[in-house]
Amino acid sequence: MKIDRRVQRTRQLLRAALIELILEKGYQAITVQDITDRANLGRATFYLHYPNGKDELLLKMMEETMQDIIQQIGQPAAGELMTDGVPPSLVAFQHAQENAAFYRAVVGADGLAGVMHGYRQSTTAQIKQQIESWLPPGVQPTVPLDFIAHFIFGALNAVIVWWLENENAISAEEMAQRFQKLIRDGINGFTQPQTDARRLDRGREEQHRD
Amino acid sequence: MKIDRRVQRTRQLLRAALIELILEKGYQAITVQDITDRANLGRATFYLHYPNGKDELLLKMMEETMQDIIQQIGQPAAGELMTDGVPPSLVAFQHAQENAAFYRAVVGADGLAGVMHGYRQSTTAQIKQQIESWLPPGVQPTVPLDFIAHFIFGALNAVIVWWLENENAISAEEMAQRFQKLIRDGINGFTQPQTDARRLDRGREEQHRD
Amino acid sequence: MKIDRRVQRTRQLLRAALIELILEKGYQAITVQDITDRANLGRATFYLHYPNGKDELLLKMMEETMQDIIQQIGQPAAGELMTDGVPPSLVAFQHAQENAAFYRAVVGADGLAGVMHGYRQSTTAQIKQQIESWLPPGVQPTVPLDFIAHFIFGALNAVIVWWLENENAISAEEMAQRFQKLIRDGINGFTQPQTDARRLDRGREEQHRD
Amino acid sequence: MKIDRRVQRTRQLLRAALIELILEKGYQAITVQDITDRANLGRATFYLHYPNGKDELLLKMMEETMQDIIQQIGQPAAGELMTDGVPPSLVAFQHAQENAAFYRAVVGADGLAGVMHGYRQSTTAQIKQQIESWLPPGVQPTVPLDFIAHFIFGALNAVIVWWLENENAISAEEMAQRFQKLIRDGINGFTQPQTDARRLDRGREEQHRD
């Protein structure tokens, strides 16, 4: 049976309405009625497509969004270092910046608990995969990769939320650079004078500045 | 005027009821009626003490909880390093372990958005204060302290949530030790063989103990 | 659009429930919840139909009831005298007798103030219309018709309430006859011996029948 | 035991507050809190004096008011006609006029059902007594006196309410005169040309116009 094009249209109207409303009043304050009013649809129609309510609609949208990011980051070649190419976190910061209001509403302080769960799952999985690709073959991390993945996810997320909240003039590039550095070298890198540890990094940095 | 002891009793009943219910069905699913039923109080009485509903009660409780942690961590002596004494993060991990169910409900995936905000505010402020106390006098960090504070908060929080979710057998001490290391030295510390960076720390410690 | 028959059903259920409850516990003591419980409806549904609460429901019922009475009285032919045919007040007394409990609750001592207002408005309007139809063409009353209408309404109402309160054996017919006489001839008719005034009436009747 | 003067003071404050509030917002809308706020008393104190709430206070006040009217009307000498002296209804109309706002709130459309009951009881009793005093000794009315008393009470009350509602310029004297006439002679007196029945009245009226 051929799919009715009206269905696609309806879902698109609902998606668009949700985005608009999130930017206007925040996700929590939105009712199903709000969405269908905005989309010029009947409330019952909403439940026809998303029987579990607005969370289901948001989740579906988030999933697609995350697919977006992941594809932008792309698959690192095996053995490629985390410092090569576009740093993954830069993609994240840029994406956040472009969709600031949406992020603020969904991921930040007023975000949806249930949504965060799915977000965290897919993001940490993605991070884990990245880390694995960095590991030189045969090297075993001395800490569970999940630990590191959640560490990075939590840090990245919190920093993005902080960044978006204070509309201060730090660029995405600078954020990404500092974030990468902190992840790689830890706090010491920021509070210590240049040491051997720094030299190690510099070596690598020079390498890809070629 | 002397403080009515009934008030204290009532609030304690409400607090206890909320905790019980969070462990039973999760914060989101709790109604004010649930709480007052459990506490054997009238619903109106609830609003007498917490006019803004259950979020206000939870926030008040969280604030006290955070005061708890902060006092356990105590004020580090000036110049004392984050590596000396009990690491602050160990206190956090232990506290989370002792109140696992509560953390799971409040801070984790099903946590309350509005509550997270306040939680983040006070915690990052506290972290910032800690970092400042570590800084050698006169040393200027090359990155906003807020950036670092949110970085640490996000990472710590995510790692705790992950840890509590997978009831795996990592001890709080081990978690804290790994966390501290990751914060201090970054990923390199885990994926690189032992380098000067470690020796460096020791060197610094001696340096400050002069 | 076709009228949803469910709406009619729902309103009928509410009406029936209200009557039952009035007879059981009096109007004042009834809550909206009582009514919807009895009618097996949701409380919110009640407000869907009567947004102003139980008073609105009662008023709507009273209006229909008054329509009933008015139609029973019917339109007197022009020039027909109040003494011809079935006296309007007899209809009122009979109606009160048939719905004694309802009247007792609504119009009597425990009646609803706000309801009385509407009741008085429509009833006096109706009485006024009756009086006008009695007036020989061209005759101007020497007193405002409103005055007379409220006079009659008040007197009739009070007498009905008294009658219903003391379950004494006066028949509706007797009540109506006495009431009509008192209205027509005043107290003198009862405390004075038969005078010309009576003969006069008869005279007039013949006069108008020409 | 000496009566505590504070008790009298407290009750007086409550009475005054109730009157003020009735004039401002109507009896129904008043809460006990309103009254005690206005009287600068504690709410609990109110219940100390009137355990059954505001109705009890109002009833006590109404009883005293009715005592007032009754004393103003005074005891008619035996055999005195209803047309002699100051007509009782004039006292009623004047009293209503002087306390218009109070009447409007208490007796009129928004009056209190329970209060009306007591009001009707004492007033009809009083009317009955008046009628009895008019009756020539030995004359038996052909209708129960209660019937007539309620008839008069209802008519008088309704007419007063109507009068007060429409702030029209009919004087109390005119109202009383018309009312008395309607009671005495019935409608016929107003709609008929001068007849024998009228001459009868005129005879009596001239008598007391001396």
Add this chain to the structure above:
DNA sequence: TCCTAAGCGAGACGGTACGTCTTGTCTTCCA
């Protein structure tokens, strides 16, 4: 081109929770 199943608008309905209001009781303290 028709017709038929679907998508859809409209809105009634039962339900649940909300936050507010008022009532009447009780307890504690003050003058």
Add this chain to the structure above:
DNA sequence: TGGAAGACAAGACGTACCGTCTCGCTTAGGA
């Protein structure tokens, strides 16, 4: 001891959403 202050239980209020449902209208896509 009378009163002020106010905590408390009880319970109704009117509102807001929810998710389900039924009813017709409209329309797309297969016949």
